[in-house]
Amino acid sequence: MSKQYLQTHTISSAHPTDIFSLAVTAAHILSASGSSSLRVHSTASAANPDTEDPYPLTQTLEGAHKLGAHHICASRDGKRAASAGFEGSVKVWEVDESGAWRSIGAIVDNAKSGEVWAIALSEDGKYLAGTSYDGRINIWDVSTPGAEGGGKKIREFETKGSFGMSIDISPDGALTASGHASGSIYIFSNSTGRLVHSLPGLLKPVRAVTFSPGCRYIAAAGDSKVVALYDVRSGEQVANLSGHRSWVMSLDWSTTGEWLLSGAHDGKAKVWSIERRECVATQTESEKTLWAVKWLPKTAGMRNETFATAGANRSISFYREASGT
Amino acid sequence: MFIPDPTRSEVVTKIESIFERIADALLNEKNEVEITLSSRNGTAESPTKTYTGVVSSATRVRTRTVSFPGSTPEDAWRFSVVVRILELVHEALLTNVVWTKRDIYYRDPALFGKQAVVDRYVDDIACTFGAPRSFLNIVCWTSFLESSASGLADMRVLQTAAAKGLVAGAFRLHKRDGSEVDGLSDREGILIPSMRDVLSVNMNCVQWIVVIEKEASFRCLTASTFWDKLATRGIMITGKGYPDISTRALLRFLSSSSPQNGFMSPPVYGLMDLDPDGLAILSTYKHGSSALAHENAALVVPEMRWLGLRNAHLTDQDNAHQAQGLLSLTSRDRRKARRMLEYAAFAEGGGEPEWRREVQVMLMLNLKAELQLLETLPNILGDMLEDGKEKPRVT
Numbered sequence: 001m002s003k004q005y006l007q008t009h010t011i012s013s014a015h016p017t018d019i020f021s022l023a024v025t026a027a028h029i030l031s032a033s034g035s036s037s038l039r040v041h042s043t044a045s046a047a048n049p050d051t052e053d054p055y056p057l058t059q060t061l062e063g064a065h066k067l068g069a070h071h072i073c074a075s076r077d078g079k080r081a082a083s084a085g086f087e088g089s090v091k092v093w094e095v096d097e098s099g100a101w102r103s104i105g106a107i108v109d110n111a112k113s114g115e116v117w118a119i120a121l122s123e124d125g126k127y128l129a130g131t132s133y134d135g136r137i138n139i140w141d142v143s144t145p146g147a148e149g150g151g152k153k154i155r156e157f158e159t160k161g162s163f164g165m166s167i168d169i170s171p172d173g174a175l176t177a178s179g180h181a182s183g184s185i186y187i188f189s190n191s192t193g194r195l196v197h198s199l200p201g202l203l204k205p206v207r208a209v210t211f212s213p214g215c216r217y218i219a220a221a222g223d224s225k226v227v228a229l230y231d232v233r234s235g236e237q238v239a240n241l242s243g244h245r246s247w248v249m250s251l252d253w254s255t256t257g258e259w260l261l262s263g264a265h266d267g268k269a270k271v272w273s274i275e276r277r278e279c280v281a282t283q284t285e286s287e288k289t290l291w292a293v294k295w296l297p298k299t300a301g302m303r304n305e306t307f308a309t310a311g312a313n314r315s316i317s318f319y320r321e322a323s324g325t
Numbered sequence: 326m327f328i329p330d331p332t333r334s335e336v337v338t339k340i341e342s343i344f345e346r347i348a349d350a351l352l353n354e355k356n357e358v359e360i361t362l363s364s365r366n367g368t369a370e371s372p373t374k375t376y377t378g379v380v381s382s383a384t385r386v387r388t389r390t391v392s393f394p395g396s397t398p399e400d401a402w403r404f405s406v407v408v409r410i411l412e413l414v415h416e417a418l419l420t421n422v423v424w425t426k427r428d429i430y431y432r433d434p435a436l437f438g439k440q441a442v443v444d445r446y447v448d449d450i451a452c453t454f455g456a457p458r459s460f461l462n463i464v465c466w467t468s469f470l471e472s473s474a475s476g477l478a479d480m481r482v483l484q485t486a487a488a489k490g491l492v493a494g495a496f497r498l499h500k501r502d503g504s505e506v507d508g509l510s511d512r513e514g515i516l517i518p519s520m521r522d523v524l525s526v527n528m529n530c531v532q533w534i535v536v537i538e539k540e541a542s543f544r545c546l547t548a549s550t551f552w553d554k555l556a557t558r559g560i561m562i563t564g565k566g567y568p569d570i571s572t573r574a575l576l577r578f579l580s581s582s583s584p585q586n587g588f589m590s591p592p593v594y595g596l597m598d599l600d601p602d603g604l605a606i607l608s609t610y611k612h613g614s615s616a617l618a619h620e621n622a623a624l625v626v627p628e629m630r631w632l633g634l635r636n637a638h639l640t641d642q643d644n645a646h647q648a649q650g651l652l653s654l655t656s657r658d659r660r661k662a663r664r665m666l667e668y669a670a671f672a673e674g675g676g677e678p679e680w681r682r683e684v685q686v687m688l689m690l691n692l693k694a695e696l697q698l699l700e701t702l703p704n705i706l707g708d709m710l711e712d713g714k715e716k717p718r719v720t
Contacts, residue, residue: 016678017678017681017682017685018682018685018686020685020689034681034682034685035673036673066673067663067666067667067673068666068673068681068685070685070688070689086663086666086685086688087663087666088663115659115663133656133659134656163653163691165691181653181691205653205691223641225641245641246641247641265641266641291689
């Protein structure tokens with residue numbers, strides 16, 4: 001049994017070059033690209049089918065990262081965001097009541113690892129986790145802007161030294177997971193600082209890791225093309241979701257935990273049923289790499305699941321589940 | 326007491342005796358072999374000013390040893406650097422050709438790592454032999470340029486000794502001494518001559534010029550049946566990595582319309598590895614090098630196009646990682662890629678937005694790939710060149 005998704009809208013040429021990362025809050029979709037500016041589009045009026053422009057551009061954060069930005073993330077409470085640039089630093093952003101974002105600080109990792117690569121914010125926006133080339137996972141306290149620059153490093157997890165390409169913080173804040181170029185996946189306890197699990201199975205670069213909303217599962221995928229599903233408590237692999245024929249670049253779990261969204265190097269996006277452990281929909285807009293895929297949070301007025309994809313075609317496309325399925 | 330300078334032949338003898346010592350140590354299975362170097366402490370002036378070997382109070386001479394295998398990888402590397410430089414100096418002296426320190430660096434940038442390493446050890450070697458650097462047949466680039474300042478506009482003056490590039494194809498060079506060089510005479514290509522010796526070229530059949538980054542790829546192509554078919558229609562050239570002045574000068578001469586080249590201006594395509602160095606080498610050919618910015622105008626090839634490898638050429642087939650020779654970027658690659666994003670051509674709003682994008686994608690994928698010789702090359706080159714048409718992606 002499959003689901004149907006319809007492409008409802010595309011923000012064409014949202015950026016002048018590849019869009020590498022997306023972040024969503026209840027009100028906005030933020031996008032990072034090879035250009036120096038981040039862009040913020042509003043998702044508030046999208047539910048209204050009569051709106052002419054369901055995702056208007058509300059803000060351009062000019063010159064955020066001079067050499068372009070490769071990752072952007074938002075806290076689940078929607079108040080904070082963080083972006084990582086090719087120059088190696090991370091900027092922390094805050095939104096005010098009027099919906100305007102502004103930078104409240106920057107983090108530069110002066111340690112030997114150099115550039116901060118993949119980033120994730122905790123649900124309350126207080127902690128930022130970041131990976132680095134030498135496999136270190138760092139966590140900064142970014143709760144008090146202005147103190148020590150953007151934030152104070154409170155944890156440093158060392159791993160076996162393979163480039164950390166992906167990261168996620170569990171919604172309950174207890175764990176941080178990282179995926180590496182070697183295929184390794186590590187889960188650390190944020191409270192004890194200890195390694196909880198080293199997950200087996202993926203032998204090639206892990207480009208995406210994501211905890212389920214209930215923290216029960218973690219999904220990981222990358223150049224092996226399969227999406228691996230693990231039980232967080234036991235560390236055991238519980239499923240292998242195959243179907244992608246290309247490197248998987250991005251994963252995102254739906255808010256209910258029922259569906260997993262993946263985007264790949266060949267431009268295909270897939271929706272997976274966790275319960276049935278299979279692919280239920282495949283969307284292809286083009287053959288151009290999808291660098292980022294994200295579910296939009298379900299807000300009042302939105303009856304159906306919506307997700308967004310973005311990548312080498314420089315556009316942000318929105319898909320909504322067709323009614324009646 | 327007056328100590329006379331060693332003559333050049335004495336320097337050659339000294340180098341050869343060092344090599345003999347190394348060979349002996351290897352043959353007799355000694356555990357370690359050493360070279361003792363002297364270096365001048367703290368003075369930055371050129372050795373030509375302080376050549377007598379008499380230690381003056383102003384400059385102290387320190388000695389140290391480089392040994393192989395030594396106690397760390399760095400020790401072994403240092404030894405290799407010294408031996409390599411000695412080898413190149415030996416070659417320069419025997420062939421009676423003058424090199425610059427830059428030439429030495431570009432003979433083996435992977436070993437040396439950076440120019441400063443070459444500079445330092447050349448000076449140390451000169452000091453050790455008690456000879457001015459010129460006795461090693463190594464001159465300083467800036468003084469060489471100053472002496473030819475008046476001729477800067479004339480490309481043919483811009484020669485470097487020790488030219489290392491290779492060229493092959495449908496051309497005949499006419500040289501000042503009356504001789505001719507036929508680009509098809511040697512299947513393996515001919516050494517790029519100094520422009521100083523070139524009068525004119527006959528290249529009327531040339532439809533394209535392909536610049537190949539690496540010697541290995543060049544040789545593979547010229548040995549292939551692909552070249553059998555196309556050699557009479559084009560030119561292939563390689564600078565064996567970062568191109569020296571001779572290579573760039575010849576490329577410019579062959580691609581810019583002038584009376585001396587029969588008013589030809591064939592399109593120029595670059596075929597490099599997909600990695601930061603490959604793109605930096607392409608940029609050197611096309612836009613020039615920052616080190617020699619003042620004479621770039623006479624050497625750049627502004628219409629040059631990047632044929633490959635591009636990120637679009639990567640496939641994600643199942644054994645792609647091995648089959649394509651896909652490798653992860655090293656931290657040096659990543660640092661270089663990041664620095665390149667700041668170069669003028671690669672910057673936002675700069676002249677090469679596609680190149681900027683490809684560097685960013687390299688960083689995102691964390692992958693690099695080498696031209697896997699015969700397999701990928703004909704695919705990339707063949708369609709395009711046989712039809713004389715361009716693939717839309719080429720920029």
